[in-house]
Amino acid sequence: MKRLILNFLIFITFITYFNKNIFAENIYVDLELVLAVDVSSSVDDEEYQLQIRGVGAAFRHPDIIAAIESTGGNGIAVAMVQWSDNEEQALVGGWHIIKDVSDAAEYARIIRRAPRIIAGGQTSIAGALTFSIEQINNNNIDSSRKVIDISGDGRANNGVHPMKIRDIALEQNITINGLVIINEEPFLDGYYERGVIGGRGGFMMIAEDYRDYAAMILQKLLREIGMPVS
Amino acid sequence: MKTQILKLLLLFNLIFIIFTNAFAADYSYVKKKAEILKVGTFEEKITVVQELGGLSSNANFIIPDLIYSLKNDESHDVRMEIIRALERIGGQANKTVPALIEALGDDDWQIRWAAAGALTSFGKKSAMAVPELITLLRDSNDYVKNAAISTLGKMGPISVAVMMDEVAKPLDYADDQLYIRIVCIRSLGALGAKAIIAVPMLVENAQNDNAVIRLESVIALRKIGGDDAMPGETGWLAEPDEMVWPKGSRREGQFLMFVEAKQMVIYAIVNTLLDSIADPDPQVSYSAIKGLVSFGNKALPVKDKLVNFMISGTPIMRRVAIDALSNIGEEADDIIPDFITALSDFDVNVQWAAIQALRIKGKKAVPELMSMLEYDDDALTPNILKTFSEIGNEAKEAIKILLVMLQHDNSTYRALAAEALGEIGEPSLLVINSLNNLTKDDDNNVVKSAEWSLKELNRIFNEKDKNS
Numbered sequence: 001m002k003r004l005i006l007n008f009l010i011f012i013t014f015i016t017y018f019n020k021n022i023f024a025e026n027i028y029v030d031l032e033l034v035l036a037v038d039v040s041s042s043v044d045d046e047e048y049q050l051q052i053r054g055v056g057a058a059f060r061h062p063d064i065i066a067a068i069e070s071t072g073g074n075g076i077a078v079a080m081v082q083w084s085d086n087e088e089q090a091l092v093g094g095w096h097i098i099k100d101v102s103d104a105a106e107y108a109r110i111i112r113r114a115p116r117i118i119a120g121g122q123t124s125i126a127g128a129l130t131f132s133i134e135q136i137n138n139n140n141i142d143s144s145r146k147v148i149d150i151s152g153d154g155r156a157n158n159g160v161h162p163m164k165i166r167d168i169a170l171e172q173n174i175t176i177n178g179l180v181i182i183n184e185e186p187f188l189d190g191y192y193e194r195g196v197i198g199g200r201g202g203f204m205m206i207a208e209d210y211r212d213y214a215a216m217i218l219q220k221l222l223r224e225i226g227m228p229v230s
Numbered sequence: 231m232k233t234q235i236l237k238l239l240l241l242f243n244l245i246f247i248i249f250t251n252a253f254a255a256d257y258s259y260v261k262k263k264a265e266i267l268k269v270g271t272f273e274e275k276i277t278v279v280q281e282l283g284g285l286s287s288n289a290n291f292i293i294p295d296l297i298y299s300l301k302n303d304e305s306h307d308v309r310m311e312i313i314r315a316l317e318r319i320g321g322q323a324n325k326t327v328p329a330l331i332e333a334l335g336d337d338d339w340q341i342r343w344a345a346a347g348a349l350t351s352f353g354k355k356s357a358m359a360v361p362e363l364i365t366l367l368r369d370s371n372d373y374v375k376n377a378a379i380s381t382l383g384k385m386g387p388i389s390v391a392v393m394m395d396e397v398a399k400p401l402d403y404a405d406d407q408l409y410i411r412i413v414c415i416r417s418l419g420a421l422g423a424k425a426i427i428a429v430p431m432l433v434e435n436a437q438n439d440n441a442v443i444r445l446e447s448v449i450a451l452r453k454i455g456g457d458d459a460m461p462g463e464t465g466w467l468a469e470p471d472e473m474v475w476p477k478g479s480r481r482e483g484q485f486l487m488f489v490e491a492k493q494m495v496i497y498a499i500v501n502t503l504l505d506s507i508a509d510p511d512p513q514v515s516y517s518a519i520k521g522l523v524s525f526g527n528k529a530l531p532v533k534d535k536l537v538n539f540m541i542s543g544t545p546i547m548r549r550v551a552i553d554a555l556s557n558i559g560e561e562a563d564d565i566i567p568d569f570i571t572a573l574s575d576f577d578v579n580v581q582w583a584a585i586q587a588l589r590i591k592g593k594k595a596v597p598e599l600m601s602m603l604e605y606d607d608d609a610l611t612p613n614i615l616k617t618f619s620e621i622g623n624e625a626k627e628a629i630k631i632l633l634v635m636l637q638h639d640n641s642t643y644r645a646l647a648a649e650a651l652g653e654i655g656e657p658s659l660l661v662i663n664s665l666n667n668l669t670k671d672d673d674n675n676v677v678k679s680a681e682w683s684l685k686e687l688n689r690i691f692n693e694k695d696k697n698s
C-alpha cells in the first residue's frame with residue numbers, strides 16, 4: 001500500500017513539474033498588439049459596427065497577411081479590448097496568434113462577430129491603457145515589440161490623466177499608437193499627441209469620422225505590423 | 231401601532247448615527263491629508279493630491295485647501311496635480327472656477343494648459359472664464375490654444391456668440407486672426423445643432439477667397455446639419471439661457487414651427503454643400519461630398535455628379551462618393567451595377583466602400599452580384615463573395631451558386647464561398663454535406679473556413695430546433 005502511495009505521489013510530482021514547464025514557456029511572436037476600441041456612450045451601435053467590420057476587413061487584406069507572413073514564422077499576437085469608463089474594460093475573445101492567411105481569416109471572423117460587451121459609459125483612456133498593459137503582461141507571450149493601438153473620439157472625462165499610465169507603459173517598453181476620430185472633438189489629435197501616444201516609433205492617425213475608420217485602421221496596422229525589427 | 235412607530239424611530243436614529251460617524255471619520259481623515267499639503271515633502275504632497283482627486287465629490291470640503299496650495303505652492307508638479315484633482319472633484323464652482331481663471335494667466339504654459347482643460351468639468355458654471363479663454367486663443371503655446379478652444383467648444387451656447395464675434399472680425403484684425411477664425415469655425419461645427427445660429431455666417435464663409443476657410447466652413451456646416459438634436463428632445467435645448475430654441479418650442483404648435491425652421495436650415499446647408507462640390511480646391515470638394523453622406527436622399531440632385539466622381543475621381547473621392555450614393559436610398563438603386571464595378575477598383579478602400587454600399591442594398595443587389603460571378607474575374611470574384619458574407623441571410627438566393635464555387639480551382643474562392651454560406655446561415659442538408667466535404671480540402675484556409683461555417687450552421691440549427 002505504501003509503495004502504491006509513493007508511486008502515486010511521484011507520478012503527481014512528475015505531472016505537476018511537467019505541466020509547469022509547459023505553461024512556464026512563453027510563446028514568442030514578432031509583435032504583441034492590443035486593439036483598444038472605444039465603446040463609450042459617444043459611440044453608437046452603427047459606429048461600433050464600422051469599427052469591428054473595419055478591423056475584420058483589415059485582417060483579410062493581402063498586404064496585412066504579407067506583413068504577418070514576413071515575420072519569419074513567428075507571427076503576431078492580437079487581442080481586442082473594448083473600453084469606456086475607469087471600471088469598464090473587456091478583453092474580446094482572448095489573444096490570437098496569427099501566422100498566416102487562415103489564422104488571419106479566422107481572427108477576422110471572430111472580430112466581425114464580436115458583440116459589444118460594454119454598452120456605454122464615460123471615457124477613461126487611463127483605464128483602457130491600464131487594462132491593456134495588464135493583458136500584455138499576463139498573456140504568456142513574449143515579443144520584441146509590444147503595442148497598444150488605442151482608438152477613441154473623446155478626451156478622458158473619467159479616471160486619472162492618461163499621461164500617467166502612458167509613462168508607465170513606456171517604462172515597460174510598450175508603445176502606444178493612437179487612432180483619433182475627430183467627429184465630435186476637432187482638436188482631439190493635439191490631446192492624444194501630448195498625453196496619450198508615445199514610445200518607440202509611436203504615432204497617431206486621424207479619422208474624420210467612423211466611416212473613415214476602416215481605411216485608417218488598415219494603414220495603421222500595416223505600419224504597426226510591417227515595421228521592421230531594429 | 232406605537233411600538234411600530236418606536237421601532238421606526240430607532241431604526242432612523244441608528245442609520246443617522248452610522249451615517250454621521252462615517253462622515254466624521256471621512257472628514258477628519260481628509261482634513262489630516264490637507265495638513266500634509268502644507269507641510270509635507272514633495273512626494274507626500276503629490277500622493278495626497280492624487281488621493282484627494284480620487285475621492286471625487288467626497289473631497290468637496292477640501293477644495294479651499296487645494297486652492298490655497300494651487301496659489302502658493304512652489305512646485306510646478308504639485309500645482310499641476312492640484313488642477314487635475316480640482317477637475318476630478320468638480321465641486322464648489324464659485325470657488326474653483328475663479329482659481330482656475332487665475333491659473334489661466336500663469337507664466338508656466340503647462341499650468342495654463344491644465345487649467346484650460348480642467349474648466350470643461352464645470353460646464354456652464356465656467357462661463358465667467360470665456361473672456362480669458364478667448365485671450366488664450368492667442369497664446370504663444372499651441373497646446374494652450376487647443377485646450378482653450380476645446381473648452382470653449384464644450385460650453386455650448388454661452389460660447390457660440392463669442393466665437394461668432396471672432397469669425398466676424400476681418401483677417402487683418404490681428405496677425406493670427408486667420409488661425410483664430412479657423413479654430414472658431416471648427417469649434418462651432420463641433421457644437422452641432424447648438425451652433426445653428428451661426429449657419430448664415432458659415433454659409434458666407436464657405437464662399438470665402440481663402441480655401442482653408444471654405445474647407446473649415448463646409449466641415450462645420452455638415453456637422454451642424456448632421457446633428458439630429460431637435461427642439462425639446464435634449465436637455466440643453468430646454469436650458470433657460472440657451473440661444474437656439476426658446477423654451478416655448480416644446481409646445482405643440484411651436485414645436486412644428488421649429489421643425490420647419492430646422493428643415494429650412496438644412497436646406498440652406500445642403501445647397502451650400504451642393505455648390506461646394508464644384509469648388510476648385512479638391513479638399514473642399516471632397517468635404518462637400520462627405521457632408522452629403524449625412525443628408526441621405528437630399529443628395530439626389532447631384533446623383534449624376536456623384537456617379538462621375540465614383541468613376542473618375544481620386545481614390546478618396548471615389549470612396550466618399552460611394553458613401554454618399556449608398557445613403558440616398560431607393561432612388562439610387564439603379565447604380566447597383568456601378569457599385570459592383572467598384573468592387574474591382576484598384577484601391578482597397580474603394581472596394582470596401584462598395585462592399586458596404588451593396589450590404590446596405592441587401593437583397594436587391596444579390597441577382598446582379600450572382601450574374602457577375604459568371605465572369606470569374608480575379609479582381610471582382612473575391613469581393614463579390616465577401617459581399618455575400620456581409621449581406622448575410624438576405625443573400626440566401628445565392629446559395630446555389632456558392633455551392634458551385636466550393637468546387638472552384640482557386641482555394642481563396644473556395645474559402646470565401648464556404649464562409650459566405652456560414653454567414654447566410656441556412657443549415658440545409660445540401661449545404662452541410664458540401665461543407666463537410668470541404669473539411670478534407672488540401673488548403674488549410676479552406677478547411678478552417680468550412681469548419682467555422684459548419685459550427686455556425688450547427689448553432690443556428692440548434693437554436694431553431696430549440697425554438698420549435
